Structure formats: C-alpha cells, structure tokens
Amino acid sequence: MSATWGKKLKITVFGESHSEGIGVVIDGVPAGVKLDFDAIKAEMARRAPNGGEFSTPRKEGDEFELLSGVMDGVAEGTPICALIRNTNTKSSDYSQLRDVMRPSHADYGYRIKYAGFNDIRGGGASSGRLTAPIVFAGAIAKQLLSAKGIEVVSHILSVADVEDKRFETEITGEVINSLKGKTLPLIDGGKEENIRRVISAARADGDSVGGRIECAVVGLPAGFGDPMFESMESVLSSLLFSVPAVKAVEFGSGYAMTKARGSEVNDSWQFDKNGDVVTKTNNNGGVLGGISTGMPVVFNVAIKPTASIFKEQDTVNIATGENVKLSLKGRHDPCIVVRALPVIEAVAALAVYQFVGE
Numbered sequence: 381m382s383a384t385w386g387k388k389l390k391i392t393v394f395g396e397s398h399s400e401g402i403g404v405v406i407d408g409v410p411a412g413v414k415l416d417f418d419a420i421k422a423e424m425a426r427r428a429p430n431g432g433e434f435s436t437p438r439k440e441g442d443e444f445e446l447l448s449g450v451m452d453g454v455a456e457g458t459p460i461c462a463l464i465r466n467t468n469t470k471s472s473d474y475s476q477l478r479d480v481m482r483p484s485h486a487d488y489g490y491r492i493k494y495a496g497f498n499d500i501r502g503g504g505a506s507s508g509r510l511t512a513p514i515v516f517a518g519a520i521a522k523q524l525l526s527a528k529g530i531e532v533v534s535h536i537l538s539v540a541d542v543e544d545k546r547f548e549t550e551i552t553g554e555v556i557n558s559l560k561g562k563t564l565p566l567i568d569g570g571k572e573e574n575i576r577r578v579i580s581a582a583r584a585d586g587d588s589v590g591g592r593i594e595c596a597v598v599g600l601p602a603g604f605g606d607p608m609f610e611s612m613e614s615v616l617s618s619l620l621f622s623v624p625a626v627k628a629v630e631f632g633s634g635y636a637m638t639k640a641r642g643s644e645v646n647d648s649w650q651f652d653k654n655g656d657v658v659t660k661t662n663n664n665g666g667v668l669g670g671i672s673t674g675m676p677v678v679f680n681v682a683i684k685p686t687a688s689i690f691k692e693q694d695t696v697n698i699a700t701g702e703n704v705k706l707s708l709k710g711r712h713d714p715c716i717v718v719r720a721l722p723v724i725e726a727v728a729a730l731a732v733y734q735f736v737g738e
Contacts, residue, residue, distance in 0.1 A: 385619065388737035389524075389730060391517045395466075396499045397507035403463040404513035406449070409520060410738055411457025415450065416523060423519040426722040427512060429713075441467075442512050462516050466509075479699035480706055484687035491698065508624045508716065511723045518726020521733045528736060530599040531556055532725045535565040537680050539591035539717055540582075542574045549662045551598050551676050565721060583714035586690030590625075591717040593724050594680040597732050600666070602657070602674035604735040611670025612677065615734060619727040620681055625716050628682035632665025647675075677732070683720055688712040 384392040388408050395402030428442040442464055449460030478496075481487045522532055533556045537544050545567040547555075559565040564572050582589045605612030617629050637645045647659035647668075659675055666677035688708055695706045713719065 385622070386730065387734055389517075389521060389733050391514070391730065393510055393513050395464075395510070395513075397509040398466060399499070401463050401465040402510060402513055403444075403447075403461065404517050406460040406462075406517050406520060408737065409449070409455040409457070409460055409524070411455060413455040413524065413527075414453055415455060415520060417453065419523065420444075420516060420519040423515055423522075423722050423726070424512065427515045427719050429719070442515075444516060460520070462513065464512050464516070476706075476709075479697050480704060481695050481698065482687060482706065482708065483693045483695055484684070488698075508719075511623060511720075511726075514623075514730075515722050515726045518722075518729045521729035522725070524733055524737065525729055528599075530597060530732065530736065532595065532597050532729045532732070533559055534593050534595040534721050534725050534728075535559050535567055536575065536717060536721070537592040537594040539575045539715060540578045540589040542571055542578055544568050544571055544594075547594060547596050547676070547678055549660070549675070551596050551678075556598065564718065579715045579718075582685075588686035588689050588713070589715050590683050590685040591715065592680050592682050593717060593721055594678065595724050595728050597666070597677040597728055600672050600674070600677055600732060600736070602672055604732075605667065605671040607670045612667045612672055612735070613670060613679075616677075616679065616728060616731045619731045620679075620724065623681075623720065623723055623727060625683050625686070625720065626681050627684045629679060630681075631667060631677075631679045633663040634665075634680070637663060647673075672735075679728075681724055683717050686713050686716050 383394060384390060386408070390407040392405040392407075393402070394404070424442040424444065444462045444464050447461040447463055449456055449458050477487065481491070525532065533551070535544060535547075537546065547567070555567070559567075564575060566572055566575075578589055605615075613631055620626055620629050633645060645661075645663040647661050647664055649657060650660055652658045657674065659673065662675045662678060664673070665679055666673050666675040689712070690708055692705050692707045695704060696702070697704045
C-alpha cells in the first residue's frame with residue numbers, strides 16, 4: 381500500500397481507524413514559515429466527528445501532537461510529523477465483519493488484496509478517519525497558498541435532491557468570507573432547513589444520503605499546469621479520488637456542456653477594468669488544455685451516501701460461502717457531505733501547491 385503523495389509538498393499518512401493513532405509526515409514546508417495553529421485547529425474541528433445531527437456519535441477531538449519539524453510555531457524546514465491519537469473506539473462493533481462483507485464498502489477488495497490480514501476495525505486504512513491527517517496537511521498548504529494570494533473555498537452544492545446555487549463567475553472575498561465558519565456552508569441560506577430535514581429523515585430511517593461539494597481555488601494565476609499527464613485537472617482529480625466516498629469529479633459546467641452548443645458555453649475573453657485578461661463566463665472551470673486561465677478553478681465532487689447503514693442488507697459470508705443478511709452495528713454518519721467539505725478543500729490546496737510551491 382502506498383501512503384505517500386506529492387512532490388513539492390510530500391505527505392505520508394499513517395495509521396488505521398482503530399489503531400493507537402493516525403498521523404501525517406509532511407516534507408517540503410519551507411524553513412521560516414510561521415504557522416497559524418489556531419487556523420489548523422479550526423480546520424480539524426470542521427472535519428472532526430462531534431456527535432451532532434450531521435455526524436457519527438463517535439466523538440474525536442482530532443487534537444494533534446507535533447512530534448517534529450516545528451519550533452516556537454515556525455517550520456524548521458525538516459519534515460513535520462503530527463500524531464492524532466484515537467481515543468474513542470469500539471472495535472467490538474466490527475467483530476462480525478471479518479467474514480461478512482459490508483455492501484458498498486472496500487471490505488471485499490481489501491480482503492482479497494491483503495489476504496485477510498487487513499485491519500477491519502472501523503474500516504482500518506480504508507476509513508474516512510484517515511482524512512483527519514490529510515486535513516492537517518491541507519491546512520498548512522492553505523496557509524502557504526494564502527501567502528501567495530490564493531484562497532480555497534467550498535460549499536454544499538447539494539444533499540439528496542436539495543440544490544444550492546453554484547458559484548458565480550467572479551468569486552469575491554465577500555462570498556468567501558460568508559461561507560467560512562458555517563456548519564452548513566450554503567450560498568442560498570434558505571436551503572439550510574431543507575437539508576437538515578433530509579439528513580434527519582435518513583438518520584431516523586437508519587439510512588443515509590449523499591450529495592455534492594463545489595470547491596473553488598481563487599487567485600491562482602494563469603499558466604500553471606501541463607497539457608498532458610500533469611494537467612491541473614488530472615493532478616486535482618487524482619487526489620480528489622483518494623478521498624473515500626468520492627465517486628465523480630466535474631470541472632466547471634461539466635456534463636451540462638455536453639447538452640449545449642459551443643456558442644453557448646465557450647468562455648469569451650475580455651479585458652477587465654484593471655486591464656487583466658479574464659473570461660466573461662467560466663464554464664471550463666478556470667482550466668483550458670490542462671493549464672490555469674487565471675479564472676477561479678471550480679470543480680464539484682459527488683459524495684456517495686454513507687455505505688454503513690442500519691437497514692438490513694443482502695451480502696455474503698466469505699468463510700461459509702453463504703448469502704446472508706447484515707444489520708450493522710456501530711456509529712456512522714447519516715451524511716458524509718458536511719464533514720467532507722474541509723477534506724475536499726485540503727486536497728485541493730495540496731494539489732495546487734504542487735504547481736505553485738517553492
């Protein structure tokens with residue numbers, strides 16, 4: 381299993397959902413960079429399970445211990461290692477899953493690939509718990525990007541059939557600030573109650589719902605990315621698809637462009653009031669030919685409904701060779717979308733830093 385990614389900013393994630401701890405080693409943070417650990421803690425808190433209405437009852441503060449690479453809040457230029465201890469586990473909830481495969485989980489593939497030696501507790505290395513160290517690394521990447529005038533922001537685009545508005549062509553600082561700090565970041569705040577209702581109804585039924593997250597990288601200059609294998613889209617997509625539950629990635633208007641004519645979706649060039657080259661629309665999501673255009677890089681990801689649900693489902697017992705029924709125990713999110721927002725922002729920041737980093 382490869383748990384290392386990146387070039388200019390290289391990250392190695394370690395641990396499993398119910399092991400003693402999880403964490404990340406980050407190589408490439410320049411020496412002398414003062415890190416805002418309050419901002420990092422805020423990002424971690426966005427992702428952490430808090431037992432609330434949108435989250436699993438499992439409570440983990442996601443408090444981190446810095447083992448190396450930072451002195452007096454300043455990066456030393458050596459690898460930064462952060463450890464997040466697992467403090468609220470119930471491994472007994474997973475004892476039945478050594479041989480019984482959960483529908484829509486990675487259990488069967490892991491069993492075959494690792495000959496049954498994989499840690500099944502909490503999903504082991506396939507658990508969304510492993511996104512906590514990614515958020516830590518991404519929070520640092522966001523600070524490095526912010527120093528270059530680049531901001532990463534996201535909002536809930538949909539939950540089930542409840543749709544929010546999409547980002548406008550111009551994404552202002554006012555819009556970015558309006559989304560920060562919200563439990564349910566929505567452009568149209570009037571949709572909040574409907575989303576709460578849909579998630580609560582799924583939880584009450586022992587079921588789950590999915591949705592989409594729209595993310596934007598604002599302030600990225602034109603000219604970053606390569607035409608082929610290191611395109612802006614391919615690097616972003618490779619990391620986005622490493623996030624559990626992501627099943628689709630769409631840049632700009634994406635699939636909607638297939639139903640239109642070129643004259644309807646082409647992004648016309650123009651000079652703005654400052655004399656900068658911009659496009660009147662941003663249907664291509666700020667990327668053309670794999671290279672950034674200077675417009676916001678906008679994409680959305682599809683998050684599938686949480687696979688762990690309490691309704692009885694059909695599955696198989698690998699040990700006995702029987703078709704069986706499964707009713708899951710444990711603590712699970714009725715909707716992953718809310719907690720996935722900082723994860724998507726984190727991987728977007730890590731991906732973009734590969735292009736603009738030192």
